[in-house]
Each structure stands twice: as structure tokens, then as C-alpha cells.
Amino acid sequence: xxxxxxxxxxxxxxxxxxxxxxxxxxxxxxxxxxxxxxxxxxxxxxxxxxxxxxxxxxxxxxxxxxxxxxxxxxxxxxxxxxxxxxxxxxxxxxxxxxxxxxxxxxxxxxxxxxxxxxxxxxxxxxxxxxxxxxxxxxxxxxxxxxxxxxxxxxxxxxxxxxxxxxxxxxxxxxxxxxxxxxxxxxxxxxxxxxxxxxxxxxxxxxxxxxxxxxxxxxxxxxxxxxx
Amino acid sequence: xxxxxxxxxxxxxxxxxxxxxxxxxxxxxxxxxxxxxxxxxxxxxxxxxxxxxxxxxxxxxxxxxxxxxxxxxxxxxxxxxxxxxxxxxxxxxxxxxxxxxxxxxxxxxxxxxxxxxxxxxxxxxxxxxxxxxxxxxxxxxxxxxxxxxxxxxxxxxxxxxxxxxxx
Numbered sequence: 584x585x586x587x588x589x590x591x592x593x594x595x596x597x598x599x600x601x602x603x604x605x606x607x608x609x610x611x612x613x614x615x616x617x618x619x620x621x622x623x624x625x626x627x628x629x630x631x632x633x634x635x636x637x638x639x640x641x642x643x644x645x646x647x648x649x650x651x652x653x654x655x656x657x658x659x660x661x662x663x664x665x666x667x668x669x670x671x672x673x674x675x676x677x678x679x680x681x682x683x684x685x686x687x688x689x690x691x692x693x694x695x696x697x698x699x700x701x702x703x704x705x706x707x708x709x710x711x712x713x714x715x716x717x718x719x720x721x722x723x724x725x726x727x728x729x730x731x732x733x734x735x736x737x738x739x740x741x742x743x744x745x746x747x748x749x750x751x752x753x754x755x756x757x758x759x760x761x762x763x764x765x766x767x768x769x770x771x772x773x774x775x776x777x778x779x780x781x782x783x784x785x786x787x788x789x790x791x792x793x794x795x796x797x798x799x800x801x802x803x804x805x806x807x808x809x810x
Numbered sequence: 811x812x813x814x815x816x817x818x819x820x821x822x823x824x825x826x827x828x829x830x831x832x833x834x835x836x837x838x839x840x841x842x843x844x845x846x847x848x849x850x851x852x853x854x855x856x857x858x859x860x861x862x863x864x865x866x867x868x869x870x871x872x873x874x875x876x877x878x879x880x881x882x883x884x885x886x887x888x889x890x891x892x893x894x895x896x897x898x899x900x901x902x903x904x905x906x907x908x909x910x911x912x913x914x915x916x917x918x919x920x921x922x923x924x925x926x927x928x929x930x931x932x933x934x935x936x937x938x939x940x941x942x943x944x945x946x947x948x949x950x951x952x953x954x955x956x957x958x959x960x961x962x963x964x965x966x967x968x969x970x971x972x973x974x975x976x977x
Contacts, residue, residue, distance in 0.1 A: 589967065589971055590967075592916050592920045593924070595916050595917055596831070596835065596920060596940055597940055598917060599831045601827055601830040601834075605844050605848075606827070609848040612848070613822070614815055614822070
């Protein structure tokens with residue numbers, strides 16, 4: 584055997600190697616918890632705060648699909664109340680109306696799934712939210728596009744839900760608040776110099792007011808104001 | 811200052827297979843090699859965690875600790891353990907069974923004769939040809955001059971060659 588052949592045979596001994604199980608178990612035995620924390624870095628205390636925060640964000644995210652009568656629904660309400668609390672006075676009416684629309688969408692879902700036991704709490708939730716919207720509308724000095732759009736959407740949603748449930752949902756406070764706004768806006772326009780076309784529009788708005796179709800009246804008023 | 815556990819984890823990952831093989835080729839037993847190699851790392855870790863700066867050359871420290879443990883083992887037992895071929899683990903190199911059997915036979919042959927030569931000769935051959943340490947590194951690890959290391963390696967190969975030719 585030449586020296587080169589001998590060296591080649593020596594190098595064959597590189598095939599000798601320890602078992603993976605022994606390598607890992609020995610590492611764990613010598614270095615203790617360090618190996619475990621490397622395998623599961625989120626168990627490190629430094630990640631605990633982040634883990635809790637992500638958990639809460641996830642929980643709030645899931646709660647957005649919750650329906651009245653479900654345990655996570657309170658989290659959804661907390662999120663919405665925080666949004667209203669943090670918004671400006673000018674934003675509050677349209678935000679309240681958007682939330683009233685959400686309540687109607689929840690009612691619609693419940694009605695379609697035929698979850699009878701959730702109907703009463705869902706109607707209560709809608710009436711409470713729309714009552715909040717009425718309060719904030721009573722403080723409105725000038726209607727804007729967002730309020731009008733949400734009011735129109737609320738009419739459509741309410742009509743659909745009432746048809747599904749075959750029952751009327753009481754929302755007098757809300758319509759009274761809208762009527763006050765429409766009347767005020769009409770009298771403001773009457774005091775102005777209007778073109779013939781604008782006068783025709785105003786007459787149309789008055790007719791909507793008589794028919795108690797306040798959202799249509801507001802759309803017409805907004806069109807005149809924006810000309 | 812770097813985390814000692816993290817630092818030592820890197821050391822462990824880099825040297826565990828080398829130190830295991832270094833010990834295994836001297837004791838010829840998987841169980842004893844596992845026992846002595848883990849003891850070598852445990853002792854090194856005990857020193858390392860107290861003061862990471864205390865060990866100048868971690869590689870040399872590990873080989874020296876492992877070598878001392880092997881010497882102690884033979885002093886205590888006063889015997890050489892011969893193990894069956896099945897205890898030799900082969901990496902899956904993709905060769906067929908015939909090739910594996912041939913390699914296994916070669917491994918047994920060279921392993922047997924390697925364990926018959928002097929401890930210093932075993933060390934220099936394992937470090938240079940199996941652990942791929944260049945001569946200056948082997949010299950540092952064995953605490954010898956490069957010239958002395960080259961001479962030692964030459965003698966080690968000659969001794970191993972003579973052992974294989976005696977068969």
C-alpha cells in the first residue's frame with residue numbers, strides 16, 4: 584500500500600459520525616434551557632409582551648365578526664366606542680350612522696341564519712346605536728356628503744331587514760332628528776337667492792319632507808347647496 | 811459581552827462530530843465515545859461559562875480535554891475494547907450495498923491499525939487527515955512547533971503503514 588492509498592483509507596474514517604439524537608440530547612443536557620429557547624424563541628420573556636399584544640390584536644380582529652348575544656361581541660362594541668370617543672364632533676354623526684348600519688347588517692345576518700335567540704338583543708343593539716346617532720345628528724350644524732350617504736344606506740338596510748323580519752323597527756328619535764335638519768336646511772335655502780332650477784329642487788325637497796323621505800330630501804338639498 | 815451560552819452553542823455545533831470521532835477512533839466503542847465526548851464538552855463548558863476569555867484556543871482545549879479523558883479511561887480500565895462493525899455509523903453516500911460493505915471493511919481495517927499506534931501518532935493523523943486541520947493548526951493544538959508536527963505526522967504515517975503491512 585502506497586502512502587497516498589493509506590491516506591485515502593484514513594480519510595474514509597470521516598464516515599464515522601455520532602447519532603443525531605445523541606448530539607441533540609447532549610447539547611440539551613450541557614446547555615440546558617438555551618437549546619429549547621432557540622427552538623421556540625417566542626418562549627423567551629422578552630417576547631411575552633409582543634405575544635400578548637399580537638394575541639389581543641387577533642382577538643379584536645376576530646371580534647369584528649361577532650354577532651349580538653355572542654361572547655366576543657362586547658370587544659367589538661369596545662372597539663367601536665373607542666372609535667367614536669377618539670373622533671371629532673364633526674365626524675361623530677356619520678360614524679354613529681355607519682355603526683347603526685353595521686347593526687342592521689348584523690340583524691340581516693341573524694335573520695338569514697334564522698338564529699331566533701339572537702334577534703331580540705340584535706334589535707336592542709340597533710335601537711341603542713341609532714338613538715346615539717339621533718343625538719349626534721341633533722348637534723349637526725351643516726349636513727355633509729358622508730351623513731347623507733350613511734342616512735340613505737340606513738334607509739335601504741332598514742327596509743330590507745324589515746321585509747325579512749316582516750316587522751317594523753321603531754326609530755322615531757332618528758327620524759325626528761332628520762326631520763329637524765331637513766326643515767332647517769329648507770328654511771336656510773328659502774332665505775337665499777335661488778335660480779329657477781334650484782327653486783324646483785327646493786320644491787322637490789319639500790315634497791320628500793312631506794312624504795317623510797328624509798334621506799331623499801337631504802340628497803336634494805345637498806345637490807342645491809353644492810351648485 | 812456576547813452571551814456565553816450562545817457562543818458555546820456555536821462551538822458545540824462546530825466540534826461535536828470531530829471530538830466524537832477523535833474519541834471513538836481511540837476507544838473503539840460508541841457508548842464509551844459518547845460518554846467521554848460529552849464529558850469533554852461538559853468540562854469545557856464549565857470553564858468557558860465562568861470566564862470566556864480564560865480559554866485562548868477552544869479547539870486545542872477541547873482536543874486536549876478529550877485526549878486526557880481517553881488516557882484516564884485506559885488508566886482506569888487497563889484494556890482496549892473491541893467493538894463489532896455494526897457500531898460504526900456510515901453516512902449515506904448513495905453507494906450500493908456492495909460498495910458500502912467494501913468501505914465498511916476498509917474502515918474496520920484502518921481503524922483497527924490506527925488504534926494500535928501511539929497516542930501522539932493517532933492525534934496528529936486524526937487532526938490533519940480527518941478533521942482537516944492544517945499543520946500550523948495541528949501544531950497549535952498539540953502545543954508543538956510546526957517542524958516537530960510535520961516530523962510527528964511523517965512518523966505516524968510510517969508507523970501506521972508498517973502496522974497494515976504486518977497483516
